[in-house]
Amino acid sequence: MSLMVLFWFAFYLAHVLMLPPLLVGFLRLCKARLQKRRGPSLWQPFWDIAKLLRKGETVSETTTWVFRYAPMINMATLIAVALMIPWLGVASPVHGDLFLVIYLLALGKFVTGLAALDTGSSFGALGASREAAVSLQAEPAMVISLAALAAHARSSAFSIFLAPGQSGSDLIVIVPLVLGALWLAITAELARMPVDDPTTHLELTMIHEALILENSGRNLALVEIAVALKMTVLFGLLAQVLLILWPLHSPVLAYLVSLALILAGIATLALLESVLVKLRWRRIPNLLSFALAAGALACVVVALKG
Amino acid sequence: MPAPSLSLLDVTAALWLLLPFGALLDRRQIYSRVWSALIGLGAVALLGAAVCVPLSKPLAFTLPTPFYLGTVGIAFRLDMLAAWFLAVIALVSAPMALYLPTYMEHLKEHANLRLFWVALPLLLLSMVGVVLAANVQTFLIAWELMSLSSFLLVATKHREASTRHAALLYLGATRVGTAFLAGGFLWAYALTGQWAFQDWHLEGVRALGPGLLLMIGLGVKAGMWPFHLWLPIAHPAAPSPVSALMSGVMVKVAIYMMVRLFLLSHAFVHPAFGYVLLILGAISAVWGILFAMLQEDLKRVLAYSTVENVGLILIGIGGAIAAQAQGVTSAVQLGAAAALLHILNHALFKSLLFLGAGAVDLRTHTRDLTRLGGLGRRMPYTFGLFTLGAAAICGLPPFNGFVGEWLLYQGSLHVASGGSTPLLRFCGLLMIGWIALVGALALACFVRAIGVVFQGRPRSAVAEHAQEASRGMLLAQGLLAAGCIALGLGAPQILGVLQRFLAPLAPAAAPLPSVWTLPIGTMTLVLVTTIVVAAMWMASAARRIPVRRFITWECGFGDLTPRMQVAAASFAQPIARMFGALFRYAIHLRIDGANRRLFPEEITVEPKTESILESRVYAPLVRWINRSGEWVVRLQAGSIHLYLLTMFATLLVLLVIGGLAR
Numbered sequence: 007m008s009l010m011v012l013f014w015f016a017f018y019l020a021h022v023l024m025l026p027p028l029l030v031g032f033l034r035l036c037k038a039r040l041q042k043r044r045g046p047s048l049w050q051p052f053w054d055i056a057k058l059l060r061k062g063e064t065v066s067e068t069t070t071w072v073f074r075y076a077p078m079i080n081m082a083t084l085i086a087v088a089l090m091i092p093w094l095g096v097a098s099p100v101h102g103d104l105f106l107v108i109y110l111l112a113l114g115k116f117v118t119g120l121a122a123l124d125t126g127s128s129f130g131a132l133g134a135s136r137e138a139a140v141s142l143q144a145e146p147a148m149v150i151s152l153a154a155l156a157a158h159a160r161s162s163a164f165s166i167f168l169a170p171g172q173s174g175s176d177l178i179v180i181v182p183l184v185l186g187a188l189w190l191a192i193t194a195e196l197a198r199m200p201v202d203d204p205t206t207h208l209e210l211t212m213i214h215e216a217l218i219l220e221n222s223g224r225n226l227a228l229v230e231i232a233v234a235l236k237m238t239v240l241f242g243l244l245a246q247v248l249l250i251l252w253p254l255h256s257p258v259l260a261y262l263v264s265l266a267l268i269l270a271g272i273a274t275l276a277l278l279e280s281v282l283v284k285l286r287w288r289r290i291p292n293l294l295s296f297a298l299a300a301g302a303l304a305c306v307v308v309a310l311k312g
Numbered sequence: 313m314p315a316p317s318l319s320l321l322d323v324t325a326a327l328w329l330l331l332p333f334g335a336l337l338d339r340r341q342i343y344s345r346v347w348s349a350l351i352g353l354g355a356v357a358l359l360g361a362a363v364c365v366p367l368s369k370p371l372a373f374t375l376p377t378p379f380y381l382g383t384v385g386i387a388f389r390l391d392m393l394a395a396w397f398l399a400v401i402a403l404v405s406a407p408m409a410l411y412l413p414t415y416m417e418h419l420k421e422h423a424n425l426r427l428f429w430v431a432l433p434l435l436l437l438s439m440v441g442v443v444l445a446a447n448v449q450t451f452l453i454a455w456e457l458m459s460l461s462s463f464l465l466v467a468t469k470h471r472e473a474s475t476r477h478a479a480l481l482y483l484g485a486t487r488v489g490t491a492f493l494a495g496g497f498l499w500a501y502a503l504t505g506q507w508a509f510q511d512w513h514l515e516g517v518r519a520l521g522p523g524l525l526l527m528i529g530l531g532v533k534a535g536m537w538p539f540h541l542w543l544p545i546a547h548p549a550a551p552s553p554v555s556a557l558m559s560g561v562m563v564k565v566a567i568y569m570m571v572r573l574f575l576l577s578h579a580f581v582h583p584a585f586g587y588v589l590l591i592l593g594a595i596s597a598v599w600g601i602l603f604a605m606l607q608e609d610l611k612r613v614l615a616y617s618t619v620e621n622v623g624l625i626l627i628g629i630g631g632a633i634a635a636q637a638q639g640v641t642s643a644v645q646l647g648a649a650a651a652l653l654h655i656l657n658h659a660l661f662k663s664l665l666f667l668g669a670g671a672v673d674l675r676t677h678t679r680d681l682t683r684l685g686g687l688g689r690r691m692p693y694t695f696g697l698f699t700l701g702a703a704a705i706c707g708l709p710p711f712n713g714f715v716g717e718w719l720l721y722q723g724s725l726h727v728a729s730g731g732s733t734p735l736l737r738f739c740g741l742l743m744i745g746w747i748a749l750v751g752a753l754a755l756a757c758f759v760r761a762i763g764v765v766f767q768g769r770p771r772s773a774v775a776e777h778a779q780e781a782s783r784g785m786l787l788a789q790g791l792l793a794a795g796c797i798a799l800g801l802g803a804p805q806i807l808g809v810l811q812r813f814l815a816p817l818a819p820a821a822a823p824l825p826s827v828w829t830l831p832i833g834t835m836t837l838v839l840v841t842t843i844v845v846a847a848m849w850m851a852s853a854a855r856r857i858p859v860r861r862f863i864t865w866e867c868g869f870g871d872l873t874p875r876m877q878v879a880a881a882s883f884a885q886p887i888a889r890m891f892g893a894l895f896r897y898a899i900h901l902r903i904d905g906a907n908r909r910l911f912p913e914e915i916t917v918e919p920k921t922e923s924i925l926e927s928r929v930y931a932p933l934v935r936w937i938n939r940s941g942e943w944v945v946r947l948q949a950g951s952i953h954l955y956l957l958t959m960f961a962t963l964l965v966l967l968v969i970g971g972l973a974r
Binding site: 059061062063064065066067068070071072074075078079081082083085086089090100101103105106108109110112113115116119120123124125126127128129131132134135136138139141142145146149150153154156157158160162163219220224225228287291298301302305306308309310 | 695735846863
């Protein structure tokens with residue numbers, strides 16, 4: 007029994023270490039190909055991170071211990087989250103609970119926001135303020151859409167409400183609504199288009215890049231690893247929501263399909279980022295209210311069916 | 313008496329009753345350490361009394377015959393619920409004893425401390441009295457003593473006009489509350505013929521009248537929306553340890569009565585109570601934290617956040633009552649447990665935060681967010697403890713705030729999946745989203761508060777020259793912080809305690825400790841391991857290539873000034889705009905100068921807020937009362953004819969009423 011747990015622990019940990027940079031590379035490659043560029047190698051994010059890890063860092067004189075430890079805490083929360091969600095299609099090594107995971111993600115946001123304010127730079131503070139404002143809608147949207155699934159399955163444990171192949175004809179309505187709400191919330195959480203453009207050159211207009219403007223070298227490497235991991239896990243979560251509709255009984259098959267779905271999700275993101283423009287800051291609440299509305303509709307369907 | 317609880321209670325009462333006399337004799341105000349130690353000893357004895365309470369049957373005791381109130385005795389009753397609240401009182405007042413000496417030393421110049429040392433033990437003792445009161449008369453005596461002693465404490469710095477205003481407003485609020493309470497009690501007595509709370513069992517429509525009056529009376533004290541207006545003004549005006557007591561404990565004493573009357577002893581049974589508490593709690597939560605986000609005074613931020621947390625507690629209580637009425641038995645216990653646990657948790661972290669704010673106030677002589685900043689480097693321990701308290705109040709795992717919020721979520725989920733009607737199930741899901749919104753707002757609010765007070769660069773000279781708080785003050789905060797961690801990690805044990813007296817609410821439901829399936833231990837292990845490994849690696853890497861220290865990136869324009877930092881108001885701006893309709897948020901921009909368009913000389917930007925509750929509801933109400941007061945004054949113009957006429961008319965009206973009543 008404990009050997010099995012150890013195996014899944016190692017299995018998930020290996021994916022936590024290897025997959026995120028690869029997926030970032032895949033995203034960049036997709037975007038490059040859509041723009042008819044050749045693009046960097048799939049392994050480029052690994053080299054980037056390795057280079058950052060080898061470099062020295064410059065730290066503002068204004069900062070305290072928060073700035074030093076925030077990237078580590080943030081990364082640690084994301085590793086814990088990655089071990090709690092069955093995002094690879096197979097049982098997660100640690101029992102995961104919806105509300106625990108949401109609040110762990112919030113812990114990461116808490117320390118990241120504090121680290122940005124620590125420097126006394128207006129960029130960082132604006133980034134922190136904007137991220138807080140965005141997550142004001144993104145977080146409830148994510149919670150209620152997943153809670154709709156949890157109420158349907160009568161448990162907030164990921165292993166139960168994300169179990170593949172659940173019965174219930176209403177799931178055909180619920181799952182697309184949840185997927186829509188989650189997609190919007192996740193793009194906002196990850197600071198991707200159309201909420202935030204990670205490729206602008208002007209930090210003043212950005213959310214996430216403004217937040218981490220002061221991080222450099224090893225500190226920045228930790229942030230980049232955490233961001234890639236967050237993207238991987240959240241897209242894995244999306245894949246599992248979709249898999250609710252398909253009864254895949256073989257774990258190997260479920261694992262392979264999950265990976266394929268994650269790649270498909272990333273490719274879709276690349277496509278959307280290539281055709282969409284970034285929304286004006288003031289229009290973002292309008293966009294995210296669609297996420298809230300879709301989540302609320304999913305709740306209505308769940309409530310009606312009982 | 314065989315019970316050790318009662319003898320320990322006697323010790324507490326003796327210590328806290330003697331203290332005022334000693335303090336009155338202390339003319340030169342030099343023995344504050346002694347008085348603090350007495351408070352601490354009393355608190356420890358109180359904690360012992362709470363822990364030693366026997367589980368099987370409640371202890372009832374009355375004072376001997378000379379102490380008698382009309383037809384009833386001064387009676388007390390100690391059961392598990394009362395013990396829970398005694399523990400809350402003790403756990404907050406014990407660290408206070410370590411904090412008080414240095415703080416009071418600083419307060420000496422501003423206030424008469426003899427009054428303070430008289431009022432403080434009376435406040436503590438009266439709270440114990442309210443919790444233990446078994447009948448209406450005992451309750452009201454203790455309640456009034458609590459109101460008056462806390463009024464004196466709020467008025468400690470009465471030489472400041474704003475403090476006088478706050479104290480008077482608070483006194484007015486307590487009068488209104490007591491008026492409602494008295495009405496409710498009399499009504500309940502008229503219906504039942506009993507004064508003891510334990511003998512009240514009103515059901516159906518009969519329960520509505522007295523129940524609602526009592527709910528309003530207790531709600532005023534608890535800071536429930538829309539009766540919370542006095543709270544964010546009165547709590548910050550008091551000295552910080554008293555703010556901690558008022559926010560951490562005193563509002564809970566009012567909630568204690570709600571739990572007792574409406575939920576546990578079934579004194580007033582009607583589903584409407586549950587709905588009212590649920591709705592008002594939900595509004596309080598969002599309203600409180602939104603206004604906390606707008607405040608520029610550190611202690612007022614904390615006071616508004618108390619309104620939020622009271623809202624969360626009321627959601628738990630109201631949810632439990634409503635779930636009981638709707639037959640969702642599993643949610644009853646979860647809601648009640650969430651409320652009781654959050655009461656204890658909030659007592660710990662809100663006291664911690666108020667003590668931290670008090671340390672900042674003591675070292676910088678300001679609580680104004682526009683003048684603070686950069687204290688993290690100057691007061692590192694206070695900073696760390698305040699950050700921990702903020703993480704706990706935002707409900708972040710693995711701290712204690714998370715446990716209560718998780719139970720609330722879980723209770724809502726039980727309603728969402730087990731409710732009997734679609735509307736009920738939808739309301740359960742809606743509540744989940746609502747609590748998530750409150751959580752996200754709290755996070756933003758406390759990131760802002762910490763960032764502006766402790767981080768960045770100092771915005772004024774006082775903040776620049778601040779020093780770390782004294783050892784006793786840090787120790788007090790450290791104890792409270794340790795409590796926050798212990799209650800977070802020891803959730804199963806504490807749920808086991810709650811299970812013992814909440815089990816009768818829903819005998820069929822799964823026991824609470826078995827509901828708590830979260831891998832908090834494993835999660836903490838993963839977190840700590842990752843952080844330690846990463847930190848060790850970073851440290852070794854820093855030895856190879858040293859970290860360069862340099863100024864914050866300024867785009868090459870020369871060093872930044874503290875004024876260029878994002879201020880509290882600008883951090884809140886995006887969120888304030890989203891909810892602007894609730895407080896008529898507007899930004900006033902003024903540009904001055906000879907050539908305004910091309911060469912502005914002075915630009916001022918100021919956000920303006922105005923609460924619609926205050927401007928649209930309370931202000932007209934106050935105007936109306938004043939105007940009708942003027943009209944009444946005309947009757948009192950000194951004309952004897954008018955007086956005779958009034959008396960005659962009153963007699964006539966009374967005769968008519970008497971005749972109709974027969």
